[in-house]
Amino acid sequence: MASSAMVTANQLIIMAELKLFRTWSSCFCLRVVWALDLKGIQYDTIFEDLSNKSSLLLQYNPIYKKVPVLVHNGKPLLESLVILEYIDEIWKQTPLLPEDPSERATARFWAKFGDDKVLPSIWNAFIKQGKDQEEAIVTAQENLGCVERQLTGKKFFNGETIGLVDLAFGWLANLLSVFEEVCGVTLIDHEKFPLLLEWIQNFADAPIIKESWPPRDKLITRYQAFHEVHTSKEAPK
Helix, strand or coil: CHHHHHHHHHHHHHHCCEEEEECCCCHHHHHHHHHHHHCCCCCEEEECCCCCCCHHHHHHCCCCCCCCEEEECCEEEECHHHHHHHHHHHCCCCCCCCCCHHHHHHHHHHHHHHHHHHHHHHHHHHHCCHHHHHHHHHHHHHHHHHHHHCCCCCCECCECCCCHHHHHCHHHHCHHHHHHHHHCCCCCCCCCCHHHHHHHHHHHHCHHHHCCCCCHHHHHHHHHHHHHHHHHHHCCC
16 A cells, blocks of 8 residues: 555656746757657746846746756756756656666766866857967867767767767757857868767757757857857957
């Protein structure tokens, strides 16, 4: 009897109200969208205007005041990678992390490496100019080389299916080409990064992924504005 009651309680937790606070363009929010969609989980979406943040967003995330925020049964979850792990723990179908503890730890390492090293280095290559940009490109490509080597013999970072590391690096399949177009540089080519380019194609072609891409023309406009602001600060006076 106790076991039956426990199952019922767990089912109630899983079936409780689920809301995702996000913006239309955030690559961090897209990670959560992809994870929920991959697992076939129903949820409500609240789009935020970060120039005029809602009282609910500030209530649920008073520290950072940013998205994504996933609210499950009235309880807020913050930070995209933390949210991905929570989703994977609650909803067991289509697992995002391997079963082996060592492999799970390795996946967490590379997801964090992407946020701590790869994304900032590519952003620097995007906003810098002249010699500073050349140096930033070298650093970015060194970091991308580390990522490239993780794809040896694999379709996805997770193997044959999309996993947490794939979702963490998902922004590469979309934003990288936007950055390259806006600032006029090439960071990834077939000669240096054949595996990464193949992964980008495989990831972007997955039906669940391609359904949720933001409009490319809006992203170009958005990041052109960012680029102009940052390069004008860098320009000699």
